[in-house]
Amino acid sequence: xxxxxxxxxxxxxxxxxxxxxLLLLTYTLGYLVASYPxxxxxxxxxxxxxxxxxxxxxxxxxxxxxxxxxxxADRPVQxxxxxxxxxxxxxxxxxxxxxFPPPHVRGRLRPKRIKGWGSNGAVFENLIRKVKPRxxxxxxxxxxxxxxxxxNLTRQLGLQTQILCIDDFRxxxxxxxxxxxxxxxxxxxxxxxxFMQNVVSVNFTDSVLPVPFSTGSVLDKLCEWGIFGDLxxxxxxxxxxxxxxxxxxxxxxxxPGGVLFGHDYFTAAADRxxxxxxxxxxxxxxxxxxxxxxxxxMDPA
Ligand SMILES: *[C@@H]1O[C@H](CO)[C@@H](O)[C@H](O)[C@H]1NC(C)=O
Ligand SMILES: *[C@@H]1O[C@H](CO)[C@@H](O)[C@H](O)[C@H]1NC(C)=O
Ligand SMILES: *[C@@H]1O[C@H](CO)[C@@H](O)[C@H](O)[C@H]1NC(C)=O
Numbered sequence: 051x052x053x054x055x056x057x058x059x060x061x062x063x064x065x066x067x068x069x070x071x072l073l074l075l076t077y078t079l080g081y082l083v084a085s086y087p088x089x090x091x092x093x094x095x096x097x098x099x100x101x102x103x104x105x106x107x108x109x110x111x112x113x114x115x116x117x118x119x120x121x122x123a124d125r126p127v128q129x130x131x132x133x134x135x136x137x138x139x140x141x142x143x144x145x146x147x148x149x150f151p152p153p154h155v156r157g158r159l160r161p162k163r164i165k166g167w168g169s170n171g172a173v174f175e176n177l178i179r180k181v182k183p184r185x186x187x188x189x190x191x192x193x194x195x196x197x198x199x200x201x202n203l204t205r206q207l208g209l210q211t212q213i214l215c216i217d218d219f220r221x222x223x224x225x226x227x228x229x230x231x232x233x234x235x236x237x238x239x240x241x242x243x244x245f246m247q248n249v250v251s252v253n254f255t256d257s258v259l260p261v262p263f264s265t266g267s268v269l270d271k272l273c274e275w276g277i278f279g280d281l282x283x284x285x286x287x288x289x290x291x292x293x294x295x296x297x298x299x300x301x302x303x304x305x306p307g308g309v310l311f312g313h314d315y316f317t318a319a320a321d322r323x324x325x326x327x328x329x330x331x332x333x334x335x336x337x338x339x340x341x342x343x344x345x346x347x348m349d350p351a
Contacts, residue, residue, distance in 0.1 A: 122302060123276030129184035132277055133212045136259055139275060147246065147255040155243045158233040162251040163244055165229075166195025168313055173342035178203045181309055183211055183280035187272070189265050189296050190286030190313075191215035192246045196256070201254045214277075215259045216268045217286070219245060265292075269299035278305040284312035290323025297331050307350050315339075315346035 127135050151159060178200065186204075188197050195216050204211035219242035226232060226239065234242045235278055242262050250259045261268050265286045272278075282300045286292060297310070304310050314324045328346050332339045340347050 072183070093309040122273040124277050125276055126305070127276045129212070130210075132185050132214070133259060135275060135277060136214065136261060139271075140261060147189070147250065148259065150246055151243055154235065155233070155240055158235070158240060159247045160231060160243055162248055162337060163231065164195045164198065164248050165345050166193065168344040169195035169199050169344060173311065173345040173347065175203055176342060177281055177309055177311060177347070178207065178209070181281050182207070182209055183308075184191050184209070184304075185279050185281075186211055186213045187215075187277075187279035187282045187300070187303070188213060189269070189282065189284045189300055191217040191219070191245060191260070192221070193241070194248045196283065196285070196313075197258050198248065198252055198254060201257045202252075204257065205254075211257060212219065213281075214272075215245070215258060215260045216265050217245075217260070217262065218264050219262050221258065265296050266299060269296070269303060271281075273299075273303050277345050278303050279310070280305050280308045282310050283311065285314070288302060288322045288324050289316060290327050293324045293327035294331070297327055301331070301335075309347060309349060310343075311345050311347040313345055316344050 137145060174196065183204070186200055188200075191197055194215065197213050201211070201213055202215075219239075221232075221239055221241055223228070226234065232244055242260060245260060249255055279300075282304055284293070284296045284300055286296050293312075297312070300310055312324065312328065315328065324346075328339060328348075331337070332348065337348050340349065
């Protein structure tokens with residue numbers, strides 16, 4: 051009996067002691083927090099809700115998502131000089147179509163092998179009629195179906211348009227499972243050559259030029275060189291990070307009043323990230339998205 055009373059008393063003391071310690075700790079903590087310099091550069095953390103993605107994206111240091119350091123040219127290259135600028139900067143001032151095809155791929159190309167997805171949608175004609183572009187930049191070209199379609203439209207409308215096709219022309223790992231007829235020489239898929247052959251086959255070499263490097267690196271370079279697009283189509287990597295990177299970079303080289311648009315807003319592929327990237331970009335920049343067939347279109351702000 052006495053033993054039990056002692057036990058209970060000890061327990062009561064322990065509990066009281068715990069309260070006192072807790073009180074002291076709380077007080078000390080409160081004191082520390084209060085005495086923290088009020089000029090702290092860190093904004094107070096909200097206990098009720100985490101910052102939204104748009105708030106985060108709008109922080110000045112986050113908006114430049116890729117820490118792009120490229121300084122864009124102050125003066126844009128005149129439309130009539132765009133082709134020559136690319137030839138000079140990328141192709142040692144010689145047309146890549148000169149002496150095409152080279153001996154090692156001769157006989158390995160199909161005379162014409164064009165395959166695309168949504169490449170003939172009405173969106174192309176709608177936008178080309180509206181914008182009357184002198185420079186079109188295509189991000190993601192593959193075999194050139196939509197580039198050739200756009201070149202055809204601009205010619206029919208009597209526009210003098212140069213189309214730059216940005217693509218590394220590697221396809222994607224395993225793409226030859228579906229395109230066995232695209233040859234490979236020592237691991238080098240002949241996608242660039244087949245694309246060029248397609249352009250040759252329709253006699254559009256004067257208006258369609260490949261820029262065969264990764265999309266990010268070319269978009270940054272175009273900015274640096276002062277090459278801006280009146281119409282820019284984004285249709286390269288469909289995962290969120292690729293689409294987000296391409297859209298952010300493409301937007302920097304969109305001529306004021308130009309139109310940025312892209313493929314796969316409403317197809318199964320959109321789920322991989324295109325739609326999320328487009329929606330987030332539009333929210334961050336307060337832009338409106340409209341849909342035209344399978345394409346999203348970002349009209350001038
Ligand atoms: C670039 O062009 C010049 C002049 O046509 C030529 O002499 C030179 O060999 C070319 N360089 C390369 C790397 O092809
Ligand atoms: C260009 O468009 C016309 C009219 O739609 C069509 O008949 C022709 O086949 C097209 N040419 C190419 C190379 O796509
Ligand atoms: C190819 O196009 C050029 C103009 O770009 C034209 O002068 C030439 O006649 C065309 N060739 C053929 C075979 O259609």
